[in-house]
Amino acid sequence: MPLSSIQQILLHTIDEQFPLYLHDWQSISTQIYTSPAPKIQDIWLSLLRHHGFLVQYLDPDQLILYGEYMVQAPQTLLFYIKYTPSMAMQQVTFPLLSQLAAIHAYANHCKQFPVNIKWLIDGQASTPSTYLAQLLAEQRSLLQADSCILYTTKREISKVAMQTELILGIKGHLQVEVSLQTATRAIPASYGAIAPDAAWQLIWALAALKDEREDILLEGFYDHLQTPEDEVIEAISHLPDISAELRQAWGTEQLVMDLKGIQQHYAYWLTPTCTITLLNSALSPQTSTSMDDTVDNTELIPTQAQARLDFQLVPAQNPHEIFTKLQHHFHTHTSYPVQCRLLSASQPIAISAREPMVQQWQQAIQNVSQQPPLLLPLAADVDEYTLISRQFAVPTMGIALPIASVATGAPAPLEQLRAHMKQHVLFLTSYDRQTPDHANRLSSH
Incomplete structure (x- = not known):
């Protein structure tokens, strides 16, 4: 699409101002590397305040920073980033500097x-999800x-692709103890021919949940599945085949059903x-050994089994119904x-690839980079996505x-920052909804 x-x-x-931004990036990087962890949020506070943001801490420990x-x-965007010392410098500085x-x-x-901006910068190394959920609820109107x-x-499965990823959702989760x-x-x-074995009883019940082709046999499990959008299928078809890398990393001879390429993705x-x-499987804690107190536990039939x-889960599947x-x-x-016993449950959440923001x-990205972004439909283990959404x-x-690396052949960090x-x-x-004639929007200077 031609640029206006x-x-x-x-x-x-x-381009003209890039040397100034480069100086900011180098200065901030140096400060972060030399500052103790509790002081790093102060660096972001100073930076945002310098660029006209109203800034405040939302917690007594001054680790969760809010700026607006x-x-x-007419529209407001909320940006969230969780900063941890293990993150690459580019992952936290590039988003902030790019917006500024x-x-x-x-x-x-x-x-x-054209748009109101809000930032939530989470500097806690291991923020419990319950704590973040409470904070989001308390600050709902502010955020x-x-x-x-x-x-x-x-995501681990797409690290070799040196392209920006747009993640459209989060998988649902259900964890159960049986x-x-x-x-x-x-x-x-010795009574194995006539006495019930808890381990076998549970194994047979588990075996009826899934067949050798990985199809889940639980009645009604697939009833509400939605057909993926064509844009999503097209996007994952461009992901590189990393089945060999996964087999090597996991030390296994093959993936399930020897999946490769787009089938794997x-x-x-x-x-x-x-x-x-x-x-x-084991003896029940209440099990009595009155039949023969001298019998060694290794020669007993399991009376209790756990799994x-x-x-x-994917969109439209309800963990509580399952x-x-x-x-x-x-x-x-x-x-x-x-x-x-239900241990945890969360609904899958996803937006359409046709969502205007996407x-x-x-x-x-396409107007700037030779590499189009990757659309990833459903990530896992991003608790903050679930809580915020x-x-x-x-x-x-x-x-x-993407993180610049000479080994991967990616652009140098500075070129990535500029892009x-x-x-x-x-x-x-x-987000500019003004008239096509931009001349009247240019300032007099």
């Missing part, structure tokens, strides 16, 4: 910034926005799972008492920037 005259002016301004740049625009450069460029040439963007790290008891007294293994990103993460099941179906499954596949970022009920997207600044300024221009 004001977009070209703003991009030119980024409010210009009475875009604001500065606008201030030089335009009378009105409320029309859309949310989370900066995060690249326990089964077959007897209250110890039974010697489709299964990983878009398919729900049922995994046994724990399986053991932990982990489900990764838990109910799971309870019914175990009660109908064994005649012995079964206890199902398309605006795609267009901005659920709390504010607005379109939420994750962004993961991201340009992408950011183009993204912000997409």
